[in-house]
Amino acid sequence: MTDLRTLYAPIEPYESGMLPxxxxxxxxxxxxxxxxxxxxxxxxxxxxxxAGPNHRRQFDPERYNILVFDQRGCGRSTPFASLEANTTQHLVADIERLRTEVMGCERWQVFGGSWGSTLSLAYAEAHPDRVTELVLRGVFLFGQSEVDWLYREGGASSIYPDGWEEFVSVIPEGERGDLLEAYHRRLTSEDEAVQLQAAKAWSKWEGVTVTLLPSPETLEDFTEPRKAIAVARIENHYMRHGGWLEEGQLLRGVERIRHIPCIIVQGRHDSCTPPVAAWALHRAWPEAELQIMADGGHLYSEPGILDGLIRATDRFAS
Structure with a gap:
């Protein structure tokens, strides 16, 4: 692909704060x-x-007023790594409060990737009249097959058998029938060393599946202790509960959002959220434009994915 778009120049926030x-x-x-x-x-x-500084660089700063925030329990939000009152429904309510109390706008564009795509759809279906456009990347509908792909043998493990072996090695063989529960016990252990060992293993598996070409530097970033604990505890919390969504809920809810312009950018070689979910969403919602990028994996920062996402935000900027 030629004429690839790059991130807009770095910008600093003009305002920041904490929302209770x-x-x-x-x-x-x-x-x-x-x-x-x-x-x-x-x-x-x-x-x-x-969220980080590069996440706001996918939007033209001259044409967009951009809100980035850390969801419950992660980043700079507080309390750290908290699982209490942390569900999809809580996050949807948080997004609506951010719209009214922080941005003060009647409607806004919603941009989300991976779990962010799940949350984007859940929010749009709950508040369809508050969304001008949707940009989705690496679609995850939180179906049981998608959870199994990541955490049961025979899914992503067939692509990354070496990474899988390291992931399951933390759990005794007799407990591997339900890895999510086994990891939950360790991630909530009173022994901080047990917590950290499990968190690093969970987050390293995350790093393996989301990167098209995993590097030692990338995996080291995923296993940084504070980041690893938040990612592992909260993600395991959601995976164990199916995201607090009924099977097929987001696909059924498409009827509420057909009027919203939507661009889906999906990597052909995405091993974390394979194209089958994006395809299912497009089949249920043919009005949504699906772009499957032949040179893309999972992360927004990969050239083909980044190109598609920035073209989408440019198209929706007016």
Whole structure:
């Protein structure tokens, strides 16, 4: 592919703060770009992942007023790695409060990748009249088959057998029938060393599956202790509960959002959220434009994916 788009130049937030959302949680948020521009919210992937400076660089800062924030329990939000009152429904309510209390806009564009795509759909289906457009990347519908792909043998393990072997090695053989529960016991152990060992193994498996070409530097970033604990505890929490979504719920909810322009950017070689989910969403919602990038994997930063995403935000900027 030629004429690949690159991230917009770095920008600093013009305003930041903490939003109390109940149950002791406070969300860290940043507003960037043009205060008079088109409002957009970036929903980060990985329930425990957090948002960073590059996430606001996918939008033209002259034309967009950009909100990035850390979801409950991760990044700079508080309390750290908290599982209490941390469900999809809580996060959907948080996004709506950010719209009214932080951005003060009637409607906004919603941009989300991976878990952020799940949350984007859940929010749009709950508040269809508050969304101007959707940009989705690496679609995850939270079906049981998608969870099994990541955490049962025969899915992603068939692509990364070496990474899988390391992932399961933390769990005694007799407990591997339900890896999610086995990891949960360790991630919530009173022994901090047990917690950290499990968190690093969980997050390293995450790093293996999301990167098209895993590198030691990338995996080292995923296993940094504080990041690993938040990612592992919160992500395991969501996976164990099916995201608090009924099977097929997001596909059924498409009827509520057909009027919303949507661009889906999906990597052909995405091993974390394979194209089958994006295809199912497109089949249920043919009005949504699906772009399967032949040179893309999972991460927004891969050239083909980044190109598609920035072209999408440019198209929706007016």
């Amino acid at each position: 959302v109940g149950n002791g949680h406070q969300l860290y948020w940043e507003k960037c770009g043009n205060p008079s521009g088109k409002p957009v919210v970036f929903l980060h992937g990985g329930p425990g992942g957090g």
